[in-house]
Amino acid sequence: MTKLKYLLSVICFTFYSFSSFSFEKSSNFSLNEFDKLNNQGKTIVINSWNEWCSVCATQSSIFKQAKKDFPEFEFLFYEHDKNKNINEKLNIKFWTTIVIYKDGKEIAKEIGLDNKDDIYNLLKKGI
Numbered sequence: 001m002t003k004l005k006y007l008l009s010v011i012c013f014t015f016y017s018f019s020s021f022s023f024e025k026s027s028n029f030s031l032n033e034f035d036k037l038n039n040q041g042k043t044i045v046i047n048s049w050n051e052w053c054s055v056c057a058t059q060s061s062i063f064k065q066a067k068k069d070f071p072e073f074e075f076l077f078y079e080h081d082k083n084k085n086i087n088e089k090l091n092i093k094f095w096t097t098i099v100i101y102k103d104g105k106e107i108a109k110e111i112g113l114d115n116k117d118d119i120y121n122l123l124k125k126g127i
Contacts, residue, residue, distance in 0.1 A: 029078035029086060043073045043126040044101040048080040048092050055096045058114040065116075070123055100126040 029046070037044050047063060049056035067075055078086055080095035090099065090106075100108040100122065108125040110118075 027078045027083070029076040029083070031086065031089060034076060037074050037076075038101060038104045041103050045070075045073050045075045045123060045126065046090065046092075046097075046099040046101070047075070047077050048083075048087070048095045048097045049077060050080050050095040053095055055112055055114045059096065059098070059119065062114075062116050062119050066119065066123060069120075070126075073123070073126060098122060102126050 034044065034046075045063075045066075047059060049059065063075060063077070067073075080087065080092070080097075087093065092099065094111050096112045096114075098108075098110050098113060098119065099106060108122055110122050113119050113122065
């Protein structure tokens with residue numbers, strides 16, 4: 001009976017862990033759109049994510065509010081593992097990367113931020 005309880009607890013923990021990392025996020029990034037926005041001198045916030053990343057899920061909820069708090073910014077999101085061409089062009093090596101571009105130039109880049117204040121402080125560099 002003890003082995004059965006242990007097995008069930010492992011299965012439940014595994015399912016809960018993976019389901020809590022899964023989140024709804026879409027990719028709206030294209031290199032053409034990025035180039036167009038850069039040429040217009042827009043402030044662009046880029047975020048790379050992966051489907052089963054807990055930090056990415058946290059960032060997603062923070063960006064949902066940030067889009068309202070920073071309406072002058074253009075937010076572009078993409079799934080890191082499925083977009084090697086974007087990673088290569090923008091020198092983004094890890095998911096959870098946040099990059100700020102202003103007037104066609106990269107002005108800030110951070111990896112792994114999962115605190116609202118830290119992310120907002122990074123975004124403020126684009127003002």
